Amino acid sequence: MRILIVPGFNGSGPGHWQTLWEEKYGCERVNQRDWGNPDIVEWIKTLDAVITASLERTIIVAHSLGCLAVAHWANAYPEKTGKIQCALLVAPPDVESSSYIPETLRRFATHEVIPFPSILVGSENDHYMTLASVRRLAEHWGSRFVNAGAVGHINLDSGHGPWPQGEILLTDLIKTSAK
Numbered sequence: 420m421r422i423l424i425v426p427g428f429n430g431s432g433p434g435h436w437q438t439l440w441e442e443k444y445g446c447e448r449v450n451q452r453d454w455g456n457p458d459i460v461e462w463i464k465t466l467d468a469v470i471t472a473s474l475e476r477t478i479i480v481a482h483s484l485g486c487l488a489v490a491h492w493a494n495a496y497p498e499k500t501g502k503i504q505c506a507l508l509v510a511p512p513d514v515e516s517s518s519y520i521p522e523t524l525r526r527f528a529t530h531e532v533i534p535f536p537s538i539l540v541g542s543e544n545d546h547y548m549t550l551a552s553v554r555r556l557a558e559h560w561g562s563r564f565v566n567a568g569a570v571g572h573i574n575l576d577s578g579h580g581p582w583p584q585g586e587i588l589l590t591d592l593i594k595t596s597a598k
Contacts, residue, residue, distance in 0.1 A: 420593070421475040422446040425466065427483025427512075428524065430454040435575045436582035437482055446480070459526045462488045463495050470502055478593060479506035483547070483572065486511035486539070487527040490560060494531040505596035506537040507589050508562060510573040512547035519546050530559040536596040537562040538588055542577075543569040 424437045424446045431437035441448055449469050451462055466488055470477055481489045486508040493500050514520050514527045539562035541553030548556075550566065557564035565588060571577025573585075 421473055422478045424448040425479055425481035425485035425489055427485040434580045436579050439581055463492050466492045467496055476504045477502055478504050482509045483512055487529060490529045490533055493533050500534045503535040505592050507592055508537055509540045510545055513552045517547050533560040538565055538592050540565045540567050542567050542571055545572045547572055
């Protein structure tokens with residue numbers, strides 16, 4: 420089983436749940452050239468190169484801006500989406516209206532349908548995306564929505580080194596999408 424970690428803005432450093440999962444489960448990671456200055460076109464091309472480098476079906480685990488990159492990739496390369504078994508999309512930012520988002524990230528906005536099984540996890544108190552906005556995004560994407568509670572941006576700053584709830588969600592998603 421190939422699990423691909425797709426970090427967001429500034430990457431997922433040591434101690435972040437994505438990094439811990441990568442170490443624990445032997446996941447692959449998409450490495451962008453410049454985590455601090457994301458370019459949507461470059462991020463999509465890099466993601467595509469990593470996805471197509473393997474013949475195995477892929478399970479995507481994306482966080483924050485990485486979720487939006489996955490959605491863009493799915494719509495830029497619809498002929499390749501059959502390579503994806505499922506995706507766990509965690510805490511995407513509201514690049515259209517959050518005051519915490521740099522202007523350069525606004526180009527990442529997308530509302531297209533994601534054509535493979537996915538779960539979109541949101542938080543009640545994420546300053547990058549309101550709960551109402553993340554619910555609407557899940558509807559647009561066709562993702563199953565999961566409210567993780569008042570857990571911030573689900574990153575190291577919000578206390579998420581290990582994230583057992585996420586591991587349970589991923590296991591469930593893998594099982595249900597394999598049928």
